[in-house]
Amino acid sequence: MxxxxxxxxxxxxxxxxxxxxxxxxxxxxxxxxLLIGSFLLxxxxxxxxxxxxxxxxxxxxxxxxxxDYEQIQQLQSRIMGIEGVGIIxxxxxxxAAEFLEREFGQxxxxxxxxxxxxxxxxxxxxxxxxxxxxxxxLCHRIxxxxxxxxxxxxxxxxxxxxxxxxWLILALVFGGALVFFSALFFVYNTIRxxxxxxxxxxxxxxxxxxxxxxxxLPFLIEGFIQAGIGTGIAxxxxxxxxxxxxxxxxxxxxxxxxxSMLLLVGGIGMGLIGSTVAIRRFLKY
Amino acid sequence: MVRISNxxxxxxxxxxxxxxxxxxxxxxxxxxxxxxGAGKSTVLKLIYMQLKPLEGQVIVNDFNSLTIRKSxxxxxxxxxxxxxxxxxxxxDRTVLENVAFALRVTGLKNREIKRRVLRGLGEVxxxxxxxxxxxxxxxxxxxxxAIARALVNEPFILLADEPTGNLDRENAENIIxxxxxxxxxxxxxxxxxxxYNLVRKRGKRIIRIEQGQIIE
Numbered sequence: 255m256x257x258x259x260x261x262x263x264x265x266x267x268x269x270x271x272x273x274x275x276x277x278x279x280x281x282x283x284x285x286x287x288l289l290i291g292s293f294l295l296x297x298x299x300x301x302x303x304x305x306x307x308x309x310x311x312x313x314x315x316x317x318x319x320x321x322d323y324e325q326i327q328q329l330q331s332r333i334m335g336i337e338g339v340g341i342i343x344x345x346x347x348x349x350a351a352e353f354l355e356r357e358f359g360q361x362x363x364x365x366x367x368x369x370x371x372x373x374x375x376x377x378x379x380x381x382x383x384x385x386x387x388x389x390x391x392l393c394h395r396i397x398x399x400x401x402x403x404x405x406x407x408x409x410x411x412x413x414x415x416x417x418x419x420x421w422l423i424l425a426l427v428f429g430g431a432l433v434f435f436s437a438l439f440f441v442y443n444t445i446r447x448x449x450x451x452x453x454x455x456x457x458x459x460x461x462x463x464x465x466x467x468x469x470x471l472p473f474l475i476e477g478f479i480q481a482g483i484g485t486g487i488a489x490x491x492x493x494x495x496x497x498x499x500x501x502x503x504x505x506x507x508x509x510x511x512x513x514s515m516l517l518l519v520g521g522i523g524m525g526l527i528g529s530t531v532a533i534r535r536f537l538k539y
Numbered sequence: 540m541v542r543i544s545n546x547x548x549x550x551x552x553x554x555x556x557x558x559x560x561x562x563x564x565x566x567x568x569x570x571x572x573x574x575x576g577a578g579k580s581t582v583l584k585l586i587y588m589q590l591k592p593l594e595g596q597v598i599v600n601d602f603n604s605l606t607i608r609k610s611x612x613x614x615x616x617x618x619x620x621x622x623x624x625x626x627x628x629x630x631d632r633t634v635l636e637n638v639a640f641a642l643r644v645t646g647l648k649n650r651e652i653k654r655r656v657l658r659g660l661g662e663v664x665x666x667x668x669x670x671x672x673x674x675x676x677x678x679x680x681x682x683x684x685a686i687a688r689a690l691v692n693e694p695f696i697l698l699a700d701e702p703t704g705n706l707d708r709e710n711a712e713n714i715i716x717x718x719x720x721x722x723x724x725x726x727x728x729x730x731x732x733x734x735y736n737l738v739r740k741r742g743k744r745i746i747r748i749e750q751g752q753i754i755e
Contacts, residue, residue, distance in 0.1 A: 257646045271631040458627040461587070462688065463617035464644040465610075539588075539612045 257468060265475025275448040276480060282444040283484025284491070286437035287521050291492040293433045294517075295509055297426055302507055304415065308384040313393060313407040315375040321401040326373065329401045333375060338383030338392050343376045350374065372403060386412040438524065445528040449473065449536065456536045466537040473529050481525025485518050540565050540727065541586055541696060546595035548581065556581060556751035558595065563696065563729050568722045570738045571731040573748035579731035582748065583698045586729070587619055588612050600695065617645055620689030620697040620726070624704035626681045628673040628688075634660070635669040638688045645692065659687035663717060679710030686717060696727040703732065711737060719743075 269276045315333065317326060326344070334342055345353070350371035351362045362369055377396075379389060389412055393405045449456075452473075459469045489509075496508035509517075541563040548556045556578055563569050571579050584590040585597050588604060597604040602615045628637050638659055642652045660666045663683035665676075673681050682702055689697055699718060703711035715730075715737065722728045732738060738745065747754040 257643070260643050454627065455629050455631075458629065459640070459644070460613070461616060461621050461627065462641040462644060463613045463615075463692070464640075465613045468644050539609045 258471070261468065261471035262475055264472035265479065268472055268476040269479065272448070272452075275451060276476070279444055279448055279477075279480040280484045280487070282441050283481050283521055283525065284488045286441045286524070287485045287488035287517055288491055289433055289437050290520075291488060291509060291517055292495070293430055294513060295492065295496065297430065298509070298513075299507055300422075300426070302505075304419070306505075307411065308415065309378065309381075311379065311384060311389070311408060311412060313377040313379070313389065313396070313405060315377060315396055315405050316372045316403045317374060318401050318403045319372055325401055329399060330375065332399055333377065333396060336392060336395055338380050338388055339377055340380040340383075341378040345374045345376060347371055347373045384412070386416045441524050442528045442532065445477065445525075446532040449529070449532045453536050456533070460537075460539065466539075469537060470530070470533055473533050474526055477525040477529030478522060481522045482518070484525075485521030488521070489514050489517060540567075540600070541729070542598045543582065543585055544595050544598070546585060546592040546597060548585070548590060548592050557753075559585075559751075559753050561746065561753055563727055565695065566722070566725050566727055568719065568728045568743045569730070570741075570743055570745045571729060571748060572733070572735050572738065572745055573731075574733055577733075577748045578751040579733075579748055580700050581751070583621075583700050583729070583731060586696075586698060587616055587621055613644070617641075617692050618694055620686075620692065620694035622682070622685050622689050622697065622699040622702045624701035626673070626685045626705075628681060628684060630673050633670050633672060634665060634676070634684050637673065637684055638691055641688045641691050655691045656687075659691040660684075662690060662721070663687045677710070678706050679713060682706065682710075682714055683717065686714070686721070690721065690726070694726060696729060697721060699728065699730040701732055702730065703734065703737065715741065 317329065321329070330342060330344060333339060347369050350373065351369050354371065355361050362371070379392070383389070383392065386409065389407055390409070393407060396402055397405045456469055492509055492514075496506065500506045500508065541561075543559050543561040546559045559578075559582065561582065571582060573579050581590060585592060585604070586599055588597070588599075588602070588607060592604055599615060600618060602611065607615065629640065632640070635656060638656045639652050642655055647655075656669075657666060660669055663686055665680060665683055665687065668676060668680065673684060676684065682705075686697075686699075686702075697718065702718070703714050706714060711734075718728050718730060719741070730738075735745075
């Protein structure tokens, strides 16, 4: 217990003793976590952006002018029975005219004697069916129903997303791995250099009979503290960055708390593992 | 005590080291003299088991190079005191902390550590400089701190590898006198030096080593 307390004290004192190397280590952790965190922010918001586009994709089903209200209700039930249909909204001829007026600022009846706009259904797809293939199948089935005049949707956007999304995911995974390993490499080399600069002290410790555990513990405690503070600073900077971007783009999402916690644990883990690996070669008897 | 029997080692470069026999008895003072590169440090490294012989064996009290496990080496070193030409002090700690470190590793209680550190620093005449950093001391003083650190664990033998190598004549003489005084209290001393003239008239056993061969 006395040995542990001594090591704990030594770990804390290490911060004062080697101010420059402690500062360098802290900066390296801040930089590494900032890099990984920024990348996560990018992925998170890109994911959110794609989901928003997909969820806003609507299929518009124009209804034949010749069918009556009862038939429209039957058509609605049949459409709702089709797999993949999420939310369905009925837009009456009157409502369509109101939309037009809102869009162009003019009442249709001041231009034309009667309302030429057809009634329609606006359909939002279920999350599982927000793909070009599913949408095409669904539209085809709706088109076959009696009372349907025309089915319209933004096929081009869905096709584009489907075509390039897996390349985007691949690029992000590759980029993420590159960022993660670069950060890891950077942090590990900083720790290695710092421990290398302490090799004579470690050698002297071995000569007076210190066990590997006794030598290692203060370095681990130092690594823990530096990683914790460095990661904390990085998370603070990420939050500030998120706030700045959010002020310009309100739909921007900051890093959620659970991801922040994961980054904190990951940063500290990097510090502990990096110190353990870097010191290992100097502890051989 | 310390016995090196029929030991043969080989350096990674391929330089051969002769078969060595050497014994240091309890409370003895032995000078190991030879030119640079003769193998003096190698002999000391064999004793504190930084080097393992290819053949033969090294016996240090209850520890035997044939049977010792790596995890036991720190415990062997706690029974030895080791002093080097370059002192190997921690420059980022005070004299007091440097000397205390050798006791911290053993898990002694704080009160006992303080008692032994003050006694050790008293023996080498440096209590008044206990709060100085090694860099603030002269070479001779730094070597005395290193000796105090080597002594506080009450070793049965003090191994000194060219302890006077970085010192002027006067300081070198003082360090030798200090080692001899320590020896009179029962601690064996094995001191390696290249300077035969420094030790030849001191009336102690001298072992000569040349090209890895012991010439008693």
